[in-house]
Amino acid sequence: MIHSTVVRVDQNTPTVRSIGFKWDCKVLPGQFIMVWIPGIGEIPISLSSTGNLKEITVKSYGPASDALTKLETGSRIFFRGPYGRPFTLVKGKTLLIGGGSGMASLKPLINERSYAIVSARTRDELLFSDKIHEGNLHLVTDDGSIGIKGTPLNALEKLNLTEFEMIYVCGPEIMLKKIFDSLRGKKVRAEFAMERTMKCGIGVCDSCSIDGLQLCRDGSIFSMEEVMEMEEFGRTKLSESGRRIILNY
Amino acid sequence: MSNRLQTVISGLRLDNPLILASGILDENGYTMKRILKEGAAAVVTKSIGSAERSGYKPPVVVEIGGGNMINAIGLANPGIENFGNEVKIAREAGKPVIGSIFGADAEEFSNLAKKMASYGVSGIELNLSCPHVKGVGQEIGSDPDLVESIVGEVKRSVNIPVFAKLSPNVSDIMELAKAADRADALVLINTVRAMAIDVYARRPVLSNVYGGLSGPAIKPVGLRYVYEVKKETGKEIIGVGGIQSAEDTLEYIMAGASCVEIGTALHTGGRSVFRAISRDLENLMASEKLDSISDTIGMAIQR
Ligand SMILES: Cc1cc2nc3c(=O)[nH]c(=O)nc-3n(C[C@H](O)[C@H](O)[C@H](O)COP(=O)(O)O)c2cc1C
Ligand code: FES
Numbered sequence: 001m002i003h004s005t006v007v008r009v010d011q012n013t014p015t016v017r018s019i020g021f022k023w024d025c026k027v028l029p030g031q032f033i034m035v036w037i038p039g040i041g042e043i044p045i046s047l048s049s050t051g052n053l054k055e056i057t058v059k060s061y062g063p064a065s066d067a068l069t070k071l072e073t074g075s076r077i078f079f080r081g082p083y084g085r086p087f088t089l090v091k092g093k094t095l096l097i098g099g100g101s102g103m104a105s106l107k108p109l110i111n112e113r114s115y116a117i118v119s120a121r122t123r124d125e126l127l128f129s130d131k132i133h134e135g136n137l138h139l140v141t142d143d144g145s146i147g148i149k150g151t152p153l154n155a156l157e158k159l160n161l162t163e164f165e166m167i168y169v170c171g172p173e174i175m176l177k178k179i180f181d182s183l184r185g186k187k188v189r190a191e192f193a194m195e196r197t198m199k200c201g202i203g204v205c206d207s208c209s210i211d212g213l214q215l216c217r218d219g220s221i222f223s224m225e226e227v228m229e230m231e232e233f234g235r236t237k238l239s240e241s242g243r244r245i246i247l248n249y
Numbered sequence: 250m251s252n253r254l255q256t257v258i259s260g261l262r263l264d265n266p267l268i269l270a271s272g273i274l275d276e277n278g279y280t281m282k283r284i285l286k287e288g289a290a291a292v293v294t295k296s297i298g299s300a301e302r303s304g305y306k307p308p309v310v311v312e313i314g315g316g317n318m319i320n321a322i323g324l325a326n327p328g329i330e331n332f333g334n335e336v337k338i339a340r341e342a343g344k345p346v347i348g349s350i351f352g353a354d355a356e357e358f359s360n361l362a363k364k365m366a367s368y369g370v371s372g373i374e375l376n377l378s379c380p381h382v383k384g385v386g387q388e389i390g391s392d393p394d395l396v397e398s399i400v401g402e403v404k405r406s407v408n409i410p411v412f413a414k415l416s417p418n419v420s421d422i423m424e425l426a427k428a429a430d431r432a433d434a435l436v437l438i439n440t441v442r443a444m445a446i447d448v449y450a451r452r453p454v455l456s457n458v459y460g461g462l463s464g465p466a467i468k469p470v471g472l473r474y475v476y477e478v479k480k481e482t483g484k485e486i487i488g489v490g491g492i493q494s495a496e497d498t499l500e501y502i503m504a505g506a507s508c509v510e511i512g513t514a515l516h517t518g519g520r521s522v523f524r525a526i527s528r529d530l531e532n533l534m535a536s537e538k539l540d541s542i543s544d545t546i547g548m549a550i551q552r
Contacts, residue, residue, distance in 0.1 A: 001311075003449045034307070038450035042307035078450060080312065200310045202516050205322055206276040206295065212283030214274070217519065232279065240303040242276040242295070243327035244334065 001036060006075045007053065013125050016101060017069045018048060018057045021077050027054065029089070029108035030193060030221045033081030034201040037067040044198040044216070046105035047082070048128075057104035057127070083201050087191055087221050092165030096132075097152050097179060099171025103127040105193050106170050115164070117155045119171070123147075153178050161188050169193065174249045177234035180227055190224045194233075197240055207238060253534055254527060256542040258507045259410035259433035259485055261345050261371055263290035265527045266498060266542055270489050270512035271296055271349040271374060271414070274520075276326065278338025285342035288523035292339060293510060294332070296349040296376040297365070299357060301328035306456045311445040316493065316517045317464030319443050321457040324351060329364050336368040345371035347412070354395070355402035366407040373407060375399060375432070377425075378416030378439035390416035390439075393428035400431045410434065412487060417470055418442045426478045434485035436510070437474045441467050464513040465491040472504050479505025480550050493517065495529035502542060503549035 008020040032046040035056065041064035049055035060066040071077060087109060096106040096116040103118055110116075110131050118129040119140035126146070129137060138155040139147025148154050152175060161167065161183075169179050170193035183190055196208040196215045203217035211230040213219065227233055236244050254265040269292040274280045276295040285292055304325025311319045327335075329350075339346045348365035350373065352358040362373045377399065378390040389395050396413070403411050413429035414436035415422065426435060440461025445454045471490025479486055488506030492498055493514040501509050514522045539545050 001447050001450070001454060003447075036308055036450075036454070038447070038452050041456065076449065078447065199304075199307050199322070199325075200320075202310065202312065202318075203519065204273045204310065204318075204320070204513070204516050205325075206274045206280050207325070209274070209277045209280045212277070212279035212281075214280075238277060239301075239327070241301045241325050241327050243301055243331045244277075 001078050001080055003076055003078045006071050006073055006077055009071065009073055012057065012127055015125065016057060016059045016127060018055050019068065019071055019077065020049065020053050020055045022052070023054045024052075025054075025082065027082045028086030030087035030105060031082040031084045032105075032201075032220065033079040033083065034198075035064075035068060036078040036080070037064050038078065040064050040067045043068075044083075044201055046193070046220075048104040048107045050108045057101065057107070059101045080201070083216055084220050085218065087168055087193075088166065088223075090165045093163055095159070095161070095164040095167045097156070097167065097169045097171070098127070099152060099175040100125065101127060102171035102175075102193070103129075106168055107131065109168055115159075117152045119152045119155075119175075151175065151178065153182055156182060161186060165189065166191065173234060173237070173247070177249050180224070180234070183224065184228075188224070191221050192224075192227055194220050194222060196220075197238060207240070207242065209238065253539075253541060254531055256508050258487060259372065259412070261291070261410060263345070263508055265290045265523075265530070266502065266508035267523050267526055268293060268347070268487070268508060268510045269515075269523075270510035271376065272320075272322065273512040273515050276335070278335035281335070281339035281346065282342045284520055284523070285339070285344045287520045288527055289344075290508070291345035291347060291371070293347040293349050293374050294336070294339075294370075295326055296324055296351040297326045297329050297332050297361065298324060298351050299329055299361060301331065302326055308454050308456055311454045311460070313445060315465055316513065317462065317466045318513060318516065319445055319455065319460040319462050320440070321455045321460035323457060329361055332365075333368045336365075336370060340369055347372040347374050349374040349376050349414075351376040353389070355398040358399045359402040359406040362403045362407050362411070366409055370409065372410040372412060372433075373403060374412045374414055374436060375403060376414050376439070377429070378414055378418070390425070391419045393424050396425055396428040397431075400429050404431050412436050414439055415474075417467075417474060422474055422478060423481055426482055426484070430482070430484070434487055434507070435478060436487045436489060437478060438467070438471045438490045441470060463490070465493060467491045468497060468500075472500055475501055475506050476504040476550065479547055493522070495526050495533045498526060498530055499533060499545070502545050503547070505547040505550060507542070507546055
């Protein structure tokens with residue numbers, strides 16, 4: 001287990017916090033760590049900053065993530081990693097599509113050439129939209145409190161996709177599936193950050209598998225072409241016990 | 250692959266002596282199918298019980314360096330009723346799938362074995378040795394009478410090969426090996442009971458505190474059990490524990506194993522370990538003038 005000290009905490013939205021810590025290790029955008037909260041649990045989280053100061057961005061949804069959001073400057077943070085295969089970096093214009101806390105793993109990809117569709121349930125929950133040039137930004141909310149009311153798909157339809165060298169997508173699987181279906185057959189390059197139950201993080205337990213590939217080792221970033229081959233994507237996922245659950249998207 | 254690597258265990262023909270060990274990437278049918286396509290001669294499924302179980306909360310593994318790890322997954326499994334489709338998907342690869350099961354008594358084991366057999370598996374592996382789950386692990390694996398009744402009952406229930414996987418966490422392995430004598434082959438060894446403490450957190454790392462040690466650190470232990478049991482009983486043996494290379498494989502075979510299972514090496518080497526070790530084994534056997542696995546089994550045993 002690696003340990004470090006929290007050096008900064010930022011409240012990004014009413015429910016989301018970023019926790020910064022020093023870790024002298026090369027980590028690439030899209031890679032993740034398994035963060036351990038002694039006595040409570042361990043969860044996979046992708047790095048939202050990959051520079052000298054590392055950062056994770058957490059929303060409370062269970063005991064472990066809840067404890068993480070309560071860490072303060074000076075607290076110890078325990079983790080192992082980095083794990084997973086990163087996003088492919090490109091030189092040209094990119095489009096980032098982030099749903100909810102999905103923006104966290106896309107954040108290290110943001111530069112002057114990035115455009116983004118940032119979506120959330122409501123305006124208060126939009127994450128990292130302030131990091132994107134206003135002219136390149138498309139906001140989407142479920143409730144229409146700001147930007148387009150609907151899903152990222154509604155914003156996507158309005159864009160000329162051929163101008164992007166790469167489209168990076170991260171969010172709930174239902175959103176990935178809808179975007180994948182709409183990009184299918186178009187001349188675009190895209191990468192999807194997938195989510196599955198992770199337990200070991202090192203490719204032994206089979207809990208994160210999709211079509212025989214392990215998200216923790218072979219992913220969690222997959223290209224359009226790889227997703228195309230997946231029979232399980234958007235159809236089934238695995239419960240904590242490994243039982244196959246049918247998804248009805 | 251040439252014939253040199255072919256081997257037979259209790260009548261099951263294998264293209265090479267390398268089988269995926271129970272519990273590592275073998276809960277999902279697609280995963281098993283992919284591993285078979287990428288070079289494993291057979292797979293043993295994750296140990297499956299009567300009811301669905303989520304297992305322990307993470308941390309469920311600790312990496313302790315040198316390719317070794319301690320795990321306490323806690324027998325997470327979807328339950329036997331939900332497992333038929335996974336076996337079906339895995340079998341599409343056209344190679345043997347061996348169903349691993351765990352239970353609390355002879356009756357439960359025999360019901361599980363019948364159901365598993367009905368899914369079309371080529372053999373049954375009895376997990377008599379999980380080192381970290383109460384009621385189905387150590388208590389069973391160290392009770393010779395219970396082992397004898399489980400093995401006997403399962404043998405009466407199915408007509409495919411039955412393998413008994415024994416625990417190294419006992420004082421007298423021979424007593425258990427003899428108790429499991431009705432099994433077609435013995436599988437040696439399961440993980441060694443162990444733990445890890447994080448001094449900075451001042452507490453055990455695994456949520457379950459105790460787990461099972463696997464990887465190169467346990468190879469000498471596994472090897473000794475295989476050698477000892479083969480020498481004393483002459484039974485067919487499947488060797489497991491810390492195998493990462495062609496030399497490791499050959500060591501186990503010379504100690505008396507007819508084939509081996511590989512688990513933790515998938516962490517270090519990924520799925521391609523099967524292809525890589527097969528290729529190296531072929532070369533090693535050729536350069537050592539070993540023409541067949543069957544002639545090599547137990548070659549190192551001193552009488
Ligand atoms: C993550 C993990 C899960 C395991 N689960 C099981 C299991 O469900 N049933 C079983 O019989 N053995 C289980 N084992 C033990 C392995 O099958 C094997 O006996 C042991 O790991 C030694 O081999 P290795 O050093 O090649 O990993 C597990 C091992 C690991 C590392
Ligand atoms: S989390 Fe265990 S195999 Fe990926």
